[in-house]
Amino acid sequence: MTANAFMSISLDPPLIAISIAEKARMLGKIQASGRFAVSVLASGKDKIAWHFAGKPNPELHGLFDSLDGLPVVRGALATFSAEVRDEILAGDHTIFVGHVRALNWDSNADPLLFFKGKFGALEDTRKAPAGMLQIETELMW
Template sequence: MDDRQFRNAMGKFATGVNVIATETDGEAYGMTANAFMSVSLDPKLIVISIGHQAKMLERIRQSGKFSVNVLSCEQQDVSMIFAGQKKTEEKFEFERLGDTPVVKDALCQLSCEVYNEHVEGDHVLFIGKVNDMTLADGDPLIFNCGKYRRLEEFAEAVQ
């Protein structure tokens, strides 16, 4: 199988969209990702996957902390900004959760410290210990088959 075929196969799995954020030298940075999952309830651990080529990799290693921000269906523009798909003149303004930058109005904001790190293939898996979190009501932004989606689309398709 070739790389494109494998990517297409993985794209069949619908995922939520989140922004990973961290801060180094007083500057906050973010990147759009969908490789995120919960790992453990005790202790409260999650995992994110960052490619070896991503600038975020060294930033998280340097800071030792990051946030995961689960985007709402109204935040497609935010995802596109941090995926490099949309340019903006203004600097993105992060909020704070403890000492970690977070995305305003995200459905879920998780403030984490790096608990462990595993190099696997062309990515690094960061295990994050969740230190703080916020939750909000709303529907998540979904990514499937290379497109942004909303829950309504899936509900309508099932009916």
């Protein structure tokens, strides 16, 4: 499923939270297993996000890898596996707080963002001050 609510809760111990609608099929699966995984998609992966948001794309194949025995999206910016620590009923959603058991990340990718019904990406708008040159160098040891 594609969720629009995921956050870091604590660094020590490492805790994350997800919010799942009471009518979502994923809710019962998480409650039964006591575990969940999160895949933070990289910029340009909007087709995958729409696919798991209920708009299936038959052209997508081989989407999954495994992390700690749970399915995660191949090529994601970051993936987490977590064990449910707390379950909190909040309106028409359940918030699961999970203790992170494994994670992977790609520090070279940018995240896929969603705002006002559209996907987007971060843009680096910082510029070097006038008169400064940006020079790439290679360190040699």
